[in-house]
Amino acid sequence: MDQVLTFERVVGPQEHFIPLVVRMKLDLAGARIHLADWQVLADDDRQLLVELQVGDSAQGRHYFNALRELLISANRGVIEQFEPVNAAVTDWLKEVEPESIAMFKARTGIHGDWLALTRFQRYLLCHAARKNDVTLNRRIVAEIPALELLEP
Structure with a gap:
């Protein structure tokens, strides 16, 4: 969940x-x-x-x-709805691991099978790749049993 x-x-x-x-x-x-x-x-x-x-x-x-x-x-006003994301425009919804994510994993020592990840876990991995923050990478990998971080 x-x-x-x-x-x-x-x-x-x-x-x-x-x-x-x-x-x-x-x-x-x-x-x-x-x-x-x-x-x-x-x-x-x-x-x-x-x-x-x-x-x-x-x-x-x-x-x-x-x-x-x-x-x-909460008196914050009315929000506008935008087009929801889909696999054509966002990496974490793709069934096949995007090349940019494979390269990020190789560069940072993260190992794990894309197909074994849930949608939310893929979202987290893509978020980590966008941020490219070593501390965040470690925190996110620690939350995802299907991933491991191999230290250089």
Whole structure:
């Protein structure tokens, strides 16, 4: 199940950043919010956004509508919906490991089979590749049993 990562829980996501699991779901639902939007939501509302599933377009619409209602209730205004991400425009939804990710894994010593990763784990790996941050790489690999980091 997709969830807030251990290192995110330690920092306290409601205060410093939108958890990666929620960011993935925002992409899938075609929604964009600011950190200030996330911060004004009640703990129960944030937890709802973590737990709601977004496995298909109907669930994506439900997620977007729930988010919109929560933000309206928090006096943050109405958000606009964008085109949800799909495999044509984002690496983490591709069935075949993208060359850029294979190169990133080789460069950073990360080993693991793309096909063994869940959608959220692929999202995390692609996020790590975009950030190219050694500490973040270690934290993310520690969260994904199907990956290992071989030190040089």
